[in-house]
Amino acid sequence: MKVVSLWHATDDELNYIKKKLPSSTELVAPKGEYFSRFEASYSDLERHAVDADAFIGWTLPAGIPEIARKLKILSWFHSGVDDLAETGVLRLAKERGFKVTNIRGANAVAVAEQAMMFVLALAKQTVIKHQAMHDMRKFFPLFGDENRSAMLSGCTIGVVGVGNIGSRIAKRAKAFDMQVIGVRRNRDLPAEYVDSMHGLDELHSVLGKCDYVVLATPNTNETFRFFGKAELASMRPSAFLINIARGNLVEEKPLYEALTTGRLRGYAADVWPTYKFGRAFPVSYQSRLELHRLPNVLGSNDQSHNADGVLERYIEWGVENIVEFTAGRPLSREINLDLGY
Template sequence: MDDVKHLAPGADAIIGLSVPDGLFDYTEKLKVFSWMHSGCDDLRLMGAFERFKQRGVKLANIRGSNAVAVAEHAMMFVLALAKKTLFKHTQMNEGRLVFPNYAETQSSMLQGRTLCVIGLGNIGGRIARHAKAFDMHVLGVRRRSGEPVENVDAVYGVDDLLDIFPRCDYIIVAAPNTKETNNLIGKDELAAMKKTAFLVNVSRSGLIQEKPLYDALTSGGLAGFAADVWWQYGFGHTFPASGLGSRLGVHKLPNVLTSNDQAANAEDVLQRNIEWGTENLVEFFAGKPMQREVNLELGY
């Protein structure tokens, strides 16, 4: 904070990848903030949303900048879980031989199976498109249920999870973390899933409750889990977006695949982040509507 404290009072605009605690106490002239992330829940949790609303500060993000990379990462997780990629790789390296069609190494299929995508924005929409290339049946969940979405066979609301989860073979979480979606998937939702289902999270850790997830994975209630995001337990407000794993050891379970905030770490993404973050400010000071302005009421 000491490094930027002297700069904040005169700033009309800020573009940032992270925010030091207390920064907004010194930004009385601030008119616009360009956030170099897609998710804005960290800003909301630190009270920035309320302050921006009180002062009339505009907020924009770079949503969509990493959509291609994260959607591809999500499908990598789906395929790796379904095909038991890591398990088979380890067996080969350890010199273990299994007979063909052995149940322990038998793959799950994508063709003809049902995928539920929670969140149908830039990332979720691309995931649905990829799933259709595998001949999957795609269900979508969004705030505006019922509105048709390309490559999605049926669209539901967040209140429908218990009804649709028993039909799903794969579930991918790609929704923003808001007051409405925080802790969205808990004991009841996990219990409604098939025991053979796979759950993938490329959004924010706060959408899935940790203890019920651990219980489902260790009791046979869920076949597997993969995530790029992990719980933070109240520290590290703004960067990175994930923690260092699970204090319960979810990331160490044999039916879990992990990466740590690396889904967006792909070719082209960083340059696009910089371009779009800068473009937000150019649009604002040119008096144009910001294409990626964040709705402070909705949180995205």
């Protein structure tokens, strides 16, 4: 079996992968100097891809899947596969019958912790109060509405998308004595730490009960910009919205209006909208309305997974997918090509 690393793996990484796979496995990787693991080009991979049985890695240059006619499995080192859907790779997988797996759950703890950091930072006005301290400025009056912190204890948090990440957010919210309401496609699946579970058809009624709402759902055709004017109108004006999943889940213009008119108390996100030809113009990889500059908005730039141990877990779990495949075992992280996750 020929396995192609889609990145310029280091010698240590290649040795780790070789030890995990059967001794008969041929493992190849592009050579050269790169800045990151996301830069291998078509020319770097072409000669390796034509007879590859398996791909592992973070990026897949355009044209490579098409020439890999022997491909049996793609182990994608991301939790989300929306990029593979947009570029036609999932469609190609259905046509040719090769498997697609991901590493869902590998960064779940890191992302859940980032979500709770945002919840706390919004509630406690962390950035504003740090800046006030830096400027040696006192708030007056002491308990004024504009400078008083919100509480987590006794409040309700709604988690939209109770999967690997959402379930961990629920667990951490319970440590702050919060009431947890979950929203997911299949409301009948059990979820520890969730006080009540609801379907997507109940989303609006759930939103009206929440002091905090966290979006942790995959980006699919059904969820693309699903959170818009009607959903924001269903929220309490005193509530906070946190997006830890994908930037394009939320409609930007209604969100901007809600944040600047007092309709929504605050917003935090690790992810921001991407505008591409065919869906929007101009092409952009940031908020066109500069949401991130608003005083009641906090953000990080896709950094929630940038934490201790996550890179190692990506590689470990990504290789495990190939190990399961070569052993003929069920693929524990196989993507449902129809659902897109």
